[in-house]
Amino acid sequence: MNIIKSVVVAALASTALVGAAYARDAGVFTVKLDQPVAERTQYITQNTIWTCEGDTCRARAQHAASVRACRQFVREAGARVVAYGPEGGELSADELARCNGDEAPITQQAAN
Numbered sequence: 001m002n003i004i005k006s007v008v009v010a011a012l013a014s015t016a017l018v019g020a021a022y023a024r025d026a027g028v029f030t031v032k033l034d035q036p037v038a039e040r041t042q043y044i045t046q047n048t049i050w051t052c053e054g055d056t057c058r059a060r061a062q063h064a065a066s067v068r069a070c071r072q073f074v075r076e077a078g079a080r081v082v083a084y085g086p087e088g089g090e091l092s093a094d095e096l097a098r099c100n101g102d103e104a105p106i107t108q109q110a111a112n
Contacts (some may be wrong), residue, residue, distance in 0.1 A: 011082040029065065030071060031057040035072035052077070065089050070099035 029048075036055040043050045043057070046069055050059040057077075065071050065085030074081060080100045084091045097103055 022061075027060050027062060027086065029059050029086050030083065031081050033057065034080035034082055037079075039083040041077075043073065043076045045069070045076045050077075061086075065091055067091065067095050067098045070095070072103075074099060075102075 019061065031050065031052075033052070033055045037052045037061040041052045043052065046061070046063050048059045048061045048063070049055045050073065056089075057073075070081060070091060073084070084096065084099060090098060
């Protein structure tokens, strides 16, 4: 019985360690700014604290990389971004243009 308990405890411990290592790297977002900040600055958007130094801002975000989240960052920071998101999940060039408000406004004509 003691051997079985030891195996179960060892399995649970190793699972916990793997989970902690994954959590440490999960959700790390990077924002590259068009222009660097003059000094270390922090912004809060979507319950996320961003720390910016130079042209790079980092945060442990609990949200997905989206145009909406990027727009909120741009609005709060007052800066254009050239990259947004976690490594391997960054926004596309088209999404970054929408994030920065570069797209032409969408107008609809009323149909009679």
